[in-house]
Amino acid sequence: xxxxxxxxxxxxxxxxxxxxxxxxxxxxxxxxxxxxxxxxxxxxxxxxxxxxxxxxxxxxxxxxxxxxxxxxxxxxxxxxxxxxxxxxxxxxxxxxxxxxxxxxxxxxxxxxxxxxxxxxxxxxxxxxxxxxxxxxxxxxxxxxxxxxxxxxxxxxxxxxxxxxxxxx
Numbered sequence: 001x002x003x004x005x006x007x008x009x010x011x012x013x014x015x016x017x018x019x020x021x022x023x024x025x026x027x028x029x030x031x032x033x034x035x036x037x038x039x040x041x042x043x044x045x046x047x048x049x050x051x052x053x054x055x056x057x058x059x060x061x062x063x064x065x066x067x068x069x070x071x072x073x074x075x076x077x078x079x080x081x082x083x084x085x086x087x088x089x090x091x092x093x094x095x096x097x098x099x100x101x102x103x104x105x106x107x108x109x110x111x112x113x114x115x116x117x118x119x120x121x122x123x124x125x126x127x128x129x130x131x132x133x134x135x136x137x138x139x140x141x142x143x144x145x146x147x148x149x150x151x152x153x154x155x156x157x158x159x160x161x162x163x164x165x166x167x168x
Contacts, residue, residue, distance in 0.1 A: 025055055026052040026053075026055040026056035026059055026062065027052070029048050029049070029051040029052035029055065029062075030048070030049065030052040030059070030061060030062045030065060032048040032051075033045040033046075033047075033048030033049040033052065033062070033065055033066075033069070034065065036048055037065070037068070037069055037072075042069050042072055042073040043073070045065075045069045046066060046069045046070065046073070049062050049063075049065050049066035049069065050066070053066070058089050059089075060085075060086040060087075060089040060090040060093055060096065061086075063082045063083075063085045063086035063089070063096070064082070064083065064086040064093065064095055064096045064099060066082045067079045067080075067081075067082035067083040067086065067096070067099055067100075067103075068099060070082060071099065071102065071103060071106075076103050076106060076107050079099075079103050080100065080103045080104075083096045083097075083099050083100040083103065084100065087100065092123050094120050094123045094124045094127050097116050097119050097120040097123065098116065098117070098120045098127065100116050101113045101114075101115075101116030101117050101120065101134075101137070104116060105136065105137050105140075110137050110140050110141040110144065110157070111141065111156075111157050113137040114134065114137050114138065114141065117134035117137060118134075120134075121134070141157065144157070145157065
């Protein structure tokens, strides 16, 4: 006998449930993407993450990693889209929330960045990356307000900053 009696039903259930072989294959593509990313091959990493997502569309880790690769390659709109998709699938995914904050920070949307960092803080108050990035965004927002104290377009930022200072 090639397989034990219980092996075929488990394999069949695994295929039907979308787990097992399919999830493992998606995770293998994700791992290949990580390896390519670490080697500096952003386009190869992006392709590997797309392969993982073609197998398992609701894979927040691959979406977050895809967003990181797009971020590093300078494609902030695609990075933002993938971080948002990861968060939509897993609302408490602190890394994706912080990474979305980084996109906002990099594109000059400091208030949006701060809101993401506050959200990350509510998920995991000890997540170090959030604390460092939040501090940078606050400093840049303060600098923007100092440089343009009478700019009416910044009034909303002043209001939000005041509200945020009252938060824990």
